[in-house]
Amino acid sequence: MSIFNILPGYVRTPPGLERVILRRMPRAFAIGTVALGLPSLTVRLAQWIAGGDEWAVLVSAIDICALSVFFLYWQICLFLTLSAFIVMVMKGPAYVADAYPLQDAETPGRPGPDD
Numbered sequence: 001m002s003i004f005n006i007l008p009g010y011v012r013t014p015p016g017l018e019r020v021i022l023r024r025m026p027r028a029f030a031i032g033t034v035a036l037g038l039p040s041l042t043v044r045l046a047q048w049i050a051g052g053d054e055w056a057v058l059v060s061a062i063d064i065c066a067l068s069v070f071f072l073y074w075q076i077c078l079f080l081t082l083s084a085f086i087v088m089v090m091k092g093p094a095y096v097a098d099a100y101p102l103q104d105a106e107t108p109g110r111p112g113p114d115d
Contacts, residue, residue: 007094015091018084025084029077036073040066 043062047055 004095007096010094012093013091018087021080021084025077025081032073033070036066036069
């Protein structure tokens with residue numbers, strides 16, 4: 001006896017866009033994170049080359065913007081990954097639970113002393 005019984009007559013749904021999203025998401029996450037960090041790194045490099053403290057305000061402002069865009073991008077990636085995973089699971093095989101006979105299947109019973 002198996003714990004999970006696959007529903008008889010189930011036709012497996014072919015994979016769609018969710019598999020493409022799940023396959024490409026690690027690369028998109030890494031490339032997007034690096035691309036969003038480039039402005040911050042560029043300004044820090046310019047500050048290091050030019051020297052001086054007049055860049056401090058610009059560096060701080062760009063770092064704050066970069067962090068906020070990082071977190072937004074990471075949340076979007078997480079949302080897309082979870083959504084694609086849910087669709088993939090929902091397209092998976094259908095399972096049916098073991099049936100058990102009901103005592104009052106056709107007619108309602110009277111409440112007992114424990115009810």
